[in-house]
Amino acid sequence: MRIVLEGGQLSAAGLSLSAGRTFVMKCGGSTLQELPESFFKDLADLQESGSQPVIVHGGGPAISETLGKLGIETHFVNGLRYTSEEVLDVVEMVLAGSINKSIVRRITGAGGKAVGLSGADGLLIQARPVANAAEVGLVGEVTGVNQELIEGIVKLGFLPVIAPVGVSKEGQRYNINADTAAGAVASMLGVRQMIVVTDVPGIMKMVHGEKRVLPSVTVQEIEDMIQTGEIYGGMIPKVRAAIACISGKVNEVIIVDGSVPGILGKVLNGDSVGTRIVRM
Incomplete structure (x- = not known):
């Protein structure tokens, strides 16, 4: 089941995930990397006990650092990073690559089971351009979430770790604000x-x-x-x-x-x- 935008509202009817046992956690990539190992052990223990954590993470500082090393200029418009195709290549590389896999490794090292995903995988986070796209570039807003994919991963016993890169049905990538993505995922899971x-x-x-x-x-x-x-x-x-x-x-x-x-x-x-x- 995919959750889609209907009449301007996100529809999430018929979810089979137990909202009472599922929780969505949002964390910046830099914060997660600074957390003690005990935090990841707690995540693994909660997973083992039957809770269903879903993580959505960011990684703004690491993106800025990588852009700087590559000599790619970037700026912010009302808190949103202006995202060109060149910037988006780096956003995807850092979020869905180094940060996402680092989180997965730490959860696995603590005894948990996790799978790292980009919002582009399986149309996990469907998106369209934000209203002020002319000012901010390839920044997207969430129009749908592939709940079936999240549910399937959880049923297999894995914790989804989601990088907030969205994609349109035509395959266009979008940079999604991590907080916006987390709120949309939580809302559409009924949390x-x-x-x-x-x-x-x-x-x-x-x-x-x-x-x-x-x-x-x-x-x-x-x-x-x-x-x-x-x-x-x-x-x-x-x-x-x-x-x-x-x-x-x-x-x-x-x-x-x-x-x-x-x-x-x-x-x-x-x-x-x-x-x-x-x-x-």
Whole structure:
């Protein structure tokens, strides 16, 4: 079964994956590479216990580094990398190549079973040009997900590790924002909660002169905190990335620190960890 765009809305009726046991995790490629081995052991243990992790990863810093080494100029338009065919060659090489396979190796080394995929494999992530394609080049928005492929991989006992490169039915590749791709995959799998793994414990706020992690915030509260300066610097792109994951059936995104022992199990058990960002 493929999930497709119907009347402007993503349709995901008839899924046979158990949304209660499936969770989608989004993580930047650089963050994943910095995580301790215990994190990957936790992933393997969750998989062994019957949970069904699905990972969507990014890799912006590594892409920029490789472009620099190759002498290929790049720039950003409203947070999106301008993507020419030349840039897209590097994006695909880094995301679907070195980063994706590094994640798979670490999961396998921890005793798990994983398969690395690009969104172009089997029309896994179907895409079309974004509305402002004239400004950003070959950047795409998700129009469909091959849920049957994800389901088949999971049924074989493997954890899908997905690089966010999309493709049209005509074979045109697109650079897909990792947060957007993760939110679309989570929504179309019927997952209402998504985990964003970072290197911070959550959204922090000064309370009685002490910085504390906020257990829950709404999207509007985040925007207000950015305006007042309570969220600043490097935390702004982290929270905006999490907000971007909220789409369709995804009602909340949990920001957690991947270095905390057993963090994924704690989230799935409903423990009060990290910060929950909710729609309303």
